Amino acid sequence: MGPYFQDVYDHVLCAMKWTESLRDLATSILEANLALQGNRLNVITKKVTGYAAIIAVPTAVTGFYGQNVPYPGFSEIGGFFSSVALIVGFSTQLFFLFKRNDWISDPDPHSRAVLSRPILIDALMARRLWALLTHFLARLNGGSRPWH
Template identity: 70%
Template sequence: MPRTRCYRGGSLIDEDFAIDKVSEHLKDPSAVVWVDLCAEDLEDLQRVADELGLHRLAVEDAAQGRQRPKFDRYAGHDFLSAYSVQLDVDSGQLVTAEIHAFITPSALVTVRRDEAFAIDSMLTRWDDEVELTRFGVGALLHGLLDFVIDGHFEAVESLDDQIEQLEDLLFDDRPHDQSVQRRSFELRKSLVQLRRVVLPMREVVNTLMRRDIRLVTDELMPYYQDVYDHVLRATEWTESLRDLVNTILETNLTIQGNRLNIITKKVTSWAAIIAVPTAITGFYGQNLPYPGFAQQSGFVVSSILIVALSGALYIAFKRKDWL
């Protein structure tokens, strides 16, 4: 069901009223109305669009979804697209929820693609900052953006924690090559997806803060600057984590190569040591007379040579850290 609210002078005066009463509330110049719709209910969306005079292209974008984060201006209203995100720690997958907002001088209409967007948490943020609602639609929009950007920041922090765990796994005494490669790919995929969501928000918030937009009042400007600072931090953090994941992948390949070199040295060293008794026993196994042939002294000499030469090779390889 559509959700609605009406504020007057910063106070909530009505809630969950019918969409048909939106125009009635907007007759009061001091009233600010919020309407929340799911994109599946296209009839309600069209009714609100007709009532508020929303542009056809913006309505199509909200109904179709899968838009990039953006801020578009139309005659009489603005259109905003954004995504909330949440990281599934177990799978490393980034879960996104699309939301659109139609911004008029006295109304804010949010359109969600599905129930994945935590609208109740956003309402809780509005209720916790009631002193801002007296500044109108700009205050409601700030609450929406602040909620979305904080979600981006939390997702980046979660990814940072997962990458730290990946680093510990990378330098563990026991090799975890397959786990490291699979987890690195999962986190890298989530970072690429997060970058597509976070990076455009820098331009969106920066545009909203422009003086010619006349959406952010002087009283709200510090709050939007705080949101913009969070956007910049989330963007820079995402870029650094992306580079870090690439470094982990390269480091893992380097460690695998070093481990292979060590194994090759050890196998070669043991093969050289084993070759000594093989050569000596092969020599003394000839069917030709030689010093010590068919005598006990021949066995003693061959055994001494095997032990001495093998021991000398073992000590030499050990000193060179080949064993």
């Protein structure tokens, strides 16, 4: 009876090792997915912030020229043109500044492929995890696969 229990003990140890390795693999897949989602969120937040800063310029200029106190160009056509020039000038300057620093435009032409890559990584990792799981279950069942 001793060799039988030793064999069962060895199978249990092997099953525990496989279970632990599968648990570690699943944990690392989830952590990688969360890291990729965080990076994608940072890129999107940076773009939204850039556009919000550009939109804030016309709001500030029209707010200044919309006040009820005299300002340079008050009651003159030049005041309107100066406000339009300020809006266009500052907005254009911010746009090109943010574009140069890659806050608005994509950093490279393949960035859309990079942003869709986590789905591919998840599919490949899930396939690998499924292969390991079926191999593990087949070894537990003595090589037979009752689910096929």
